[in-house]
Amino acid sequence: MKFFGNIYYLYTKDLFKIKMKRKVTLKQISKELDVSISTVSKALRNSKEISEDTREKVQAFAKLYNYRPNNIALSLKNRKTKTIGIIIPEIVHHFFSKVIRGIELVANKQGYNVIVGLSNESFDKEVINMEMLANGSIDGFILSISKETLLQQDYHHFNETISQGMPIVMFDRVINDIKCDKVIVDDVQGSKKAVNKLVENGCKKIAIITTKDYVSVGKLRTQGYLEALDENKIHPEASLILKVDDKLVSEDYLDILEREIEHLFKSNKKLDGVFAVNELYAITAMKVARKFGKHIPNDIQVIGFTDGVLSKHATPSLTTVSQHGQKIGEKAAELLIHKLEHEDEEEQFQTIVIETELVERESTK
């Protein structure tokens, strides 16, 4: 007990540290017990190279001092960190936080940690964040692409990390011709379910409130809307399609949104159905409808996309297309971890489609 005796502490500079039990290392244990580092290591891993005597002695000592192997040292040695890097555009967002929860769930179960970077919808922050993590901190990425990146169509950072042997799994906002696994929802199908529901319920004039086309999911949902109309022999009308520009997240963003929707209502007096590609658009549509004295769902029926808090707790509660964010996260994590632990197998990439589900609530008949 040379090292851990009280004498030692008398020599430390900072008095307050007297009560500190610094993390103990193999080397320290080996000195205490007068054996080699290798012996300690082996004893702790129950190697049968070591006699029962010393094995017990070492393990008892290690337990007493609460020895835990240093993760960083292990990472360096194994060249694996057992942590997953997540890059998402925004965390204050029901869908993304559900995805994270899903990732964390399966990652943790398999002994992985999760480290989060936020791009804040910015290309530069996306790149910087990825570079920070790609230098050894993580084993692979799970990410959803920022709007700015989608707009600029500059994907070199993805290709570079992939070519360095670091696997990526993309979800929700993905790029087709990048060599990685993908987890997406069937946006087209989901939209069709929604629009079909409205048609079934007797709607004749159905509007869509969507984003500009560079947001891939917005584009796909618009496509689903159009296809559904077509299948129901309804002629699409330009005035029924509202494409909101959500590039600028300014202060008066909400007001602008509201005014645009008001305009939509005004120019379509006979409007009796609204399909919105996200919760906010849907909620705002309901608000505007109320303003115009329309009753939901009697006069106008509304369906949203994404089953978040807003949909659940709005009044009337919102019928919506649920994308199962948590399941997306779980699947993405499974894909990534599989790839990490079977690196030898031949390279091939999957795109997994998570089924959407129409959750019916009070905003439809």
Added chain:
Amino acid sequence: MKFFGNIYYLYTKDLFKIKMKRKVTLKQISKELDVSISTVSKALRNSKEISEDTREKVQAFAKLYNYRPNNIALSLKNRKTKTIGIIIPEIVHHFFSKVIRGIELVANKQGYNVIVGLSNESFDKEVINMEMLANGSIDGFILSISKETLLQQDYHHFNETISQGMPIVMFDRVINDIKCDKVIVDDVQGSKKAVNKLVENGCKKIAIITTKDYVSVGKLRTQGYLEALDENKIHPEASLILKVDDKLVSEDYLDILEREIEHLFKSNKKLDGVFAVNELYAITAMKVARKFGKHIPNDIQVIGFTDGVLSKHATPSLTTVSQHGQKIGEKAAELLIHKLEHEDEEEQFQTIVIETELVERESTK
């Protein structure tokens, strides 16, 4: 160019890897350039020990092959990881994700990464997550305590990590007698602001919908309610205090909540003001009020706590006590990073109180 020539690749097993540019290390560069590892390292750090000639040569080569120092190796050497561990009870939650955003913001600005663990309100998961991270993966914790931990009052894991020299910053749900920095909102003051507002607006019978007392913030907010009543010479009534048990997050949780609030309304016909300690309770109270044919804010005024999506987008929109989650996160990160980078300074702990703000919307007059 012995190593990087094409010849090398012909010998690799996996053909698909031919296009891989594996991460390059100091050792590889040193071999290529026929200098020592030390020289390369120094050259890259612009040491004036190295001649301009070789310095340029090395830097050019490094740039060409996109050399980046390996984070893990640096962490091991410096015994600092430059990453912060966050443990929170739940991520699908507006307040917590705002806090994370705040943490990430200042952490990133200072070159730190952020690694997230979810306790899911469970004591065990909290402990396991902390142990996973405490073994070298991070430099310090920012955390909010799980309900189960608060209930069991078992704080050994906090004390242990602290005594191992790893600093902790707690936010929102904190324990007083643990030696660490804390960032809290002034729950008592916040509640008083809300209740005072209701009194000012003419409310005579003000109810509170709160949690059981083991949730520290619930207890404090209840205390604020009582103090405000007292200061306004209003006698508190037991029947106006509803303490909801949110331990079990079951399926019919919402129904139970609604029924309890209905009971509150029934047993207090003259109810004209409601203060709820979170968004959900407030929203549900508004729902129940509507059910009872009461108009908001004319018949009943409602104020909530936490300025999340629900408050903003509810109809009527909800007057609420904003806690500034993002600012809490920013402050917590500042505190932790300061402690990490001034370890020598004498130990003393701060508790920072973030002012709440009453955001007035449509649910009050």
Added chain:
DNA sequence: TGTTAACACGAAAACGTTTTCGTTGCGAAT
């Protein structure tokens, strides 16, 4: 007695850095 085999352990390399402390070679000063 000499060989062998099992047993129990230690030395050292490796992961990728940084940094301290040499060690050269060479021109200048004595």
Added chain:
DNA sequence: ATTCGCAACGAAAACGTTTTCGTGTTAACA
């Protein structure tokens, strides 16, 4: 002709592990 000093570089340790490959001791066997 020495000594000195400086410039330019390399060796090695250290961070904390795991693992391979010795090596010495002892017991068993021929």
